[in-house]
Amino acid sequence: MADYKVDLQDMNFLLDDVFAVAKDWETMPKLSEVVDADTAKAILDEAAKLTENLIAPNLRAADEEGIHFSDGEVTTPKGYKEQFAELAAGGWVGVTASEEFGGMGLPKVLSAQYEEMMCAADVAFSLYSGLTAGAIIALDSHASPELKERYLPNMVAGKWTGSMCLTEPHAGTDLGIIRTKAEPEQDGSYQLTGTKIFITGGEHDLTENIVHLVLAKLPDAPAGTRGISLFVVPKFLVNEDGSLGERNAVVAGSVEHKMGIHGSATCVMNFDGAKGWLVGEPNRGLAAMFTMMNYERLGVGIQGLGAAARSYCTALDYALERRQGRGAKATRDTAAEADPLLVHGDIRRMLLTMKSFIEGGRAFSTFVGKQLDRSKYAASEEGRTKAQALVDLLTPVAKAFLTDTGFEATVLGQQVLGGHGYVREWGQEQLVRxxxxxxxxxxxxxxxxxxxxxxxxxxxxxxxxxxxxxxxSTFLAGDAGEWSNEYGELAILVQEVERITGEVLTQVMQGDENIINSVAVEYLHLIGYVTYGWLWLKMARAAESSDYAESFVQAKQKTAKFYFARILPRVYGLMPSIEAGAKELFAFEQDEF
Known part of the structure; x- marks a missing residue:
């Protein structure tokens, strides 16, 4: 497996030249107090050292060992406990958490870069701190002052971790039919009874306590999602003085044996009259949970981006070193018996597809992170509202498109290595899994x-x-410079998106109940490819006026050209598919499948 190297140059280019985030921070008092351009660079430098030197080298060994489960207890792979302790000691668990509770208070646009590093280093390990960060957001946004004081300082410090308990055996995405019950007690607490499955980090040995956020229903709850409440249920009860008390009635019944992320404990959690406390208002738990979901879904998207970035490091190194066959006469190395893989057109196709997805995805995650910051910290209500609208629209795109293209990229990274990509030695098969x-x-x-x-x-x-x-469109209305063809093509595609959207909405209004479910994935990909086209033009133009080396500028501009020539044309297959609608899908009777 090749060493993982963080692409700090590209991250700094996005933050400084493409999105000018430091200027944004200057207009947001809460952020300007904690971060500026120099501080951001220093933080990313330290994060790169941490992930490259501490976490990334243990990726394969941790995967091969996996977690160990016995009598409700989980032991994580060798090295994880020490890694998490160092992470906590450096304050990395609470990078975006409020300073009031000991966090760094950093903007999401900056933490998105750190999250990519963590996911590239080891997705499985990153989940323990990543879920904790999400739980911190939910508690900080919705919990009472008493609950915040009881739980947040230790969670932010990494002494305790958090989990998110939503899914039940009979109810996957359909949370409206969950059965976990919460019975009120006279002391203001609740007794929770039920079973949750697929709970990441539900049990482990990394910290002394685990704080579960649990969706459950009160006895008089309305039916469906309108009757869901959110509760905080600690593994160990917390005494008035902050010390840990007795074990709560929540235990891991088993762990899942999975295709990948073997170092992550995915648990079945049994709540048998466990003591919990209401977070926020009764029957408003789903809304509280969605506060963290905007952040978590971007975080999951970044998992795809991180895995792809790690895969590209290995694939590129291999293509430069491995000699197989002969290229064209102009590229032939006559002093050797074979040429490096990089001379072959198909290898270049795969590597450049990976590169265009990774750098385009990094720009996209940075843009969404910037909007999350604006939605929270912008000085004007208008600014916050506009940013929130973009967050609402792009959160599902960030989760789905980043992971779809991330998976495609890791498969390509495996393919570059041929048979060596299929065996464990180089690590590519693990990244796919x-x-x-x-x-x-x-x-x-x-x-x-x-x-x-x-x-x-x-x-x-x-x-x-x-x-x-x-x-x-506002960007495309500006000076196109030498990019008039690309500006023109993208402008036409924006019009096509508007037209196709109008056609779908018309079919909805005409009563076609199947249209949305039938074309939604193609529609999301259409939005993703068009948005990446815009971001690639922004990067190409920003590179023109940057102070980076000519090789960096040329690489950016050539990759943008590649994206428009070889990747963006995928939309011309998606659009007819969307326009075809639901008819062919629902022409089949059940016994014809």
Whole structure:
């Protein structure tokens, strides 16, 4: 396995030249107090050292060992406990958490870069701190001051971790039919009874306590999702003085044996009258959970991006070193018996597809992170509202498109190595396995597509799509320079997106109940490819006026050209598929499948 090297140059280019985030921070008092351009660079430098030197080298060994489960207890792979302790000691668990509770208070646009590093180093290990960060967000946003004081300082410090307990054996995405019950007690607490499955980090040995956020229903709860409440249920009860008390009635019944992320404990959690406390208002638990979901779904998207970035490091090294066959006469190394793989056109196709997805995805995750910061910290209500609209629209795209393209990239990275990509030695097969889950959990990518087209676009009658298309069109209205062909093509595609969206909405209004479910995935990919086209033009133009070396500028511009020539044309297959609608899918009777 090749050494993982963080692409700090590209991250700094995005933050400084493409999105000018430091100027944004200057307009947001809460952020300007904690971070500036120099601080951001120093933080990323330290994060790179941490992930390259501490976490990444243990990736393969941790995967091969996996977790150990016995009598309700989980032991994590060798090295994880020490890694997590160092992570906590450096304050990395609470990078975005409020300073009030000991966090760094950093913006999401900056932590997104750190998350990519963590996921590239070891997706499985990153989940323990990543889920904790999400739980911190939910508690900080919705819990009472008493609950915040009781739990957040130790979670932010990495002394305790958090989990998110949603899914039940009979209820996957359909949370409205969960059966976990919460019975009120006289002291203001609740007794929770039920079973949750697929709980990441539900049990482990990394910290002394685990704080579970649990969705459950009160006795008088309305039916469906309107009757879901959120509760905090610690593994060990917390005494008034902050010390740990007796073990709560929550235990891991088993762990899942999975295709990938073997170092992550995915647990069945049994709540047998476990003591918990209500977070936020009764029957408003799903809304509270979705506060963290915007952040978590971007985080899952970044898992796909990180795995792809790690795969590219190995694939490129291999293509430069491995000699197989002969290239064209102009590239032939006559002093050797064979040429490096990089001379072959198909190898270049795979590597450049990976590169265009990774750098385009990094730009996309940075853009969404910037909008998350603006939605929270912008000085004006108008600014916060505009940013929130973009977050609402792009969250499902970030989760699904980043993981779909991330998985494609890791498969290509494996393919570059041929047979060596299929065996464990080089690590490429593990990245494929680890990346695959990101398309499934936190809401499958099909569900994300339904959220985008059904809830966001159709639900707003197309209004929620307008801020993104306006952002792209405003950029395209500027000077195209030497990119007039690409500007022109993208402008036409923006119009096509508007037209196709209108056609879908018309079919919805005409009563076609199947149209959204039938074309949502193709529609999400259409939005993803067009958005990446815009971001590649932004990067190409920003590179022109940057102070980076000519080789960096040329690589950016040539990759942008590659994207428009070889990747963006995929939309011309997606659009007819969307226009075909639901007819062919629902022409089949059940016994014809």
């Amino acid at each position: 680890d990346c695959r889950i990101a398309q499934i959990y936190e809401g499958t990518n099909g569900i994300q597509a339904l959220d985008l087209l059904g809830r966001k676009v159709a639900g707003s009658k197309g209004e929620l799509l307008k801020p993104l298309l306006t952002e792209i």
